[in-house]
Amino acid sequence: MIRIENLSKDYGKFRAVNSISFEVNDGEILGFLGPNGAGKSTTLKVITSYLAPTEGNVYVNNLNVIDDSMEIRDMIGYLPELNPLYHEMNVFDFLKFVSVSRGFDTKRFKKRLGEVIELCGLKGVMHKDIRELSKGYKQRVGLAQAIFHDPKILILDEPTNGLDPNQIVEIRELIKNLGKEKTVIISSHILQEIQATADRMIIINEGNIVANGTIDELMADFQGKTRLTMEIADTTKDAINDLKKEFIELNITEIGMNKENVSATLEYPNHRDYRKDIFNYAVNNKWAILEMSRHKTSLEDVFRNLTVEGGKHE
Amino acid sequence: MNKIAIIYKKELKNFFNSPVAYITLVVFLLIGGWFFTSTLFLINESDLRTLFQVIPIIYIFFIPAITMGLIAKERNDNTMEFLTTLPFDDKDIVIGKFLAALSLIGTALLFTLVHFITLTVIGTNLDVGALLSGYLGLFLVGGVYAAIGTFSSSVTNNQITAFIISFLIIFLFFMMDKILFFVPGFMTSFLQFMSIDYHLSNISRGVIDSRNLIYFGSVISFFLLISTRILEIRKWR
Numbered sequence: 001m002i003r004i005e006n007l008s009k010d011y012g013k014f015r016a017v018n019s020i021s022f023e024v025n026d027g028e029i030l031g032f033l034g035p036n037g038a039g040k041s042t043t044l045k046v047i048t049s050y051l052a053p054t055e056g057n058v059y060v061n062n063l064n065v066i067d068d069s070m071e072i073r074d075m076i077g078y079l080p081e082l083n084p085l086y087h088e089m090n091v092f093d094f095l096k097f098v099s100v101s102r103g104f105d106t107k108r109f110k111k112r113l114g115e116v117i118e119l120c121g122l123k124g125v126m127h128k129d130i131r132e133l134s135k136g137y138k139q140r141v142g143l144a145q146a147i148f149h150d151p152k153i154l155i156l157d158e159p160t161n162g163l164d165p166n167q168i169v170e171i172r173e174l175i176k177n178l179g180k181e182k183t184v185i186i187s188s189h190i191l192q193e194i195q196a197t198a199d200r201m202i203i204i205n206e207g208n209i210v211a212n213g214t215i216d217e218l219m220a221d222f223q224g225k226t227r228l229t230m231e232i233a234d235t236t237k238d239a240i241n242d243l244k245k246e247f248i249e250l251n252i253t254e255i256g257m258n259k260e261n262v263s264a265t266l267e268y269p270n271h272r273d274y275r276k277d278i279f280n281y282a283v284n285n286k287w288a289i290l291e292m293s294r295h296k297t298s299l300e301d302v303f304r305n306l307t308v309e310g311g312k313h314e
Numbered sequence: 315m316n317k318i319a320i321i322y323k324k325e326l327k328n329f330f331n332s333p334v335a336y337i338t339l340v341v342f343l344l345i346g347g348w349f350f351t352s353t354l355f356l357i358n359e360s361d362l363r364t365l366f367q368v369i370p371i372i373y374i375f376f377i378p379a380i381t382m383g384l385i386a387k388e389r390n391d392n393t394m395e396f397l398t399t400l401p402f403d404d405k406d407i408v409i410g411k412f413l414a415a416l417s418l419i420g421t422a423l424l425f426t427l428v429h430f431i432t433l434t435v436i437g438t439n440l441d442v443g444a445l446l447s448g449y450l451g452l453f454l455v456g457g458v459y460a461a462i463g464t465f466s467s468s469v470t471n472n473q474i475t476a477f478i479i480s481f482l483i484i485f486l487f488f489m490m491d492k493i494l495f496f497v498p499g500f501m502t503s504f505l506q507f508m509s510i511d512y513h514l515s516n517i518s519r520g521v522i523d524s525r526n527l528i529y530f531g532s533v534i535s536f537f538l539l540i541s542t543r544i545l546e547i548r549k550w551r
């Protein structure tokens with residue numbers, strides 16, 4: 001189990017991670033989601049003991065990252081952001097280096113190598129220089145490096161970043177496979193990525209955790225709302241804003257002009273359907289509704305609400 | 315396998331992935347060859363002395379080139395993050411890399427020796443003792459310079475910057491003994507004690523005094539120690 005207690009990390013005077021706490025249970029795949037610069041990589045670097053916490057504590061199986069760094073490193077397989085590899089080595093030599101670094105003798109290396117080649121689909125590239133490989137294959141080598149010592153914990157920092165859609169699907173499959181009997185933290189700034197792979201997600205923004213739960217839990221929290229997107233002629237933005245006075249529960253989340261027409265996004269709680277009210281109101285004011293469409297709040301909206309819009313939920 | 319040995323092997327292999335190792339070895343081979351042919355069969359002590367004066371000058375250019383990438387390149391390529399999250403102590407990394415550079419320098423020195431060995435084999439009279447102690451001295455100086463190079467490579471991500479920094483520090487050490495004439499009296503004895511030449515002179519004469527060896531050991535340890543500290547600082551910065 002990984003336990004993070006009030007972790008803060010400063011770069012000089014800049015606080016990149018601000019007193020966050022969470023736990024990752026054994027066997028769980030945790031998605032660590034946040035926009036660029038949220039503090040995902042920083043947190044992962046502390047867990048893998050590349051960086052030390054400024055404040056707070058990180059425990060892996062009750063060992064402390066400061067005092068028991070070596071033991072913790074033995075338990076963790078880490079794929080850092082940007083997948084740094086020794087490009088001048090060939091795949092075989094690279095994995096051989098990883099294995100001796102992990103304390104494998106030749107016999108164990110040979111045995112494990114076969115498994116890793118199989119798992120990561122590296123057949124046929126073992127004697128190629130890493131620099132010659134496609135991005136997708138480089139990523140496989142990065143994963144192979146991380147799982148070589150069959151660690152209990154896998155930490156993957158944006159493992160599909162920069163891959164093409166086919167490669168993304170392949171790598172996700174690979175991760176799901178690898179994650180079957182491991183504890184995994186996978187970071188991403190793309191919601192679909194996390195949805196596709198994780199059991200639970202933590203959303204981080206500007207160094208703070210803004211949500212933590214299973215995908216269903218997060219959906220339930222935010223699903224209380226309906227959104228209407230509308231395009232209306234013969235009115236003004238101010239007039240639309242006045243809708244709020246008429247219907248207190250209504251919230252206008254976006255408003256803009258589309259040529260002469262006003263386009264607006266409205267939000268209201270599910271317990272009442274306001275479409276009829278709005279329609280009648282428009283008719284009374286001699287507006288012409290050109291378009292009105294309703295959607296349930298999606299997880300995407302939740303994520304946007306939590307992050308892009310400053311992490312406040314109304 | 316020992317942790318230091320793992321890093322050492324990786325670095326040594328890596329040297330032969332880039333031209334710098336080949337160039338160094340070829341240059342040293344050529345120097346040896348040149349001394350050999352220009353003094354064919356007539357080699358005497360003064361030739362040896364010239365060789366022992368030329369090699370440190372070659373060092374000033376080649377050791378920064380050999381060492382500049384040791385740490386700076388790994389930082390620049392982000393592989394340092396990969397390496398330091400494997401179960402290596404930062405000191406294993408620094409020492410392994412330093413020893414690899416030192417081995418390359420040692421090999422280059424052996425390349426200059428090839429010709430002398432030929433000479434001895436065909437039966438020319440050669441003061442083997444002077445030769446060996448001279449080479450020991452050169453090897454120790456190489457060690458100091460390689461430690462300076464390792465340190466310089468640890469302070470930056472940029473290999474060119476690392477080259478310039480180590481070039482400057484090595485040049486300073488090289489000149490220390492030669493500028494004594496210009497510095498105020500109270501500093502001369504200190505500078506002299508700090509200078510490489512001072513400690514080298516005994517060894518080159520065949521006198522191997524533990525104080526001189528301690529000097530080389532301390533300077534090397536000092537630079538390796540701060541390199542290690544600099545690697546560790548990344549965690550807290």
Ligand SMILES: Nc1ncnc2c1ncn2[C@@H]1O[C@H](COP(=O)(O)OP(=O)(O)OP(=O)(O)O)[C@@H](O)[C@H]1O
Binds near residue numbers: 036
């Ligand atoms: N070495 C560093 N020195 C100074 N500031 C840094 C450093 N690394 C990261 N930061 C800053 O800390 C904040 C968090 O960075 P971090 O890399 O953890 O974000 P992230 O969530 O991983 O983002 P991304 O999705 O872009 O990878 C950012 O504002 C970043 O600019």
Ligand SMILES: [Mg+2]
Binds near residue numbers: 040041042081157158
């Ligand atoms: Mg990141």
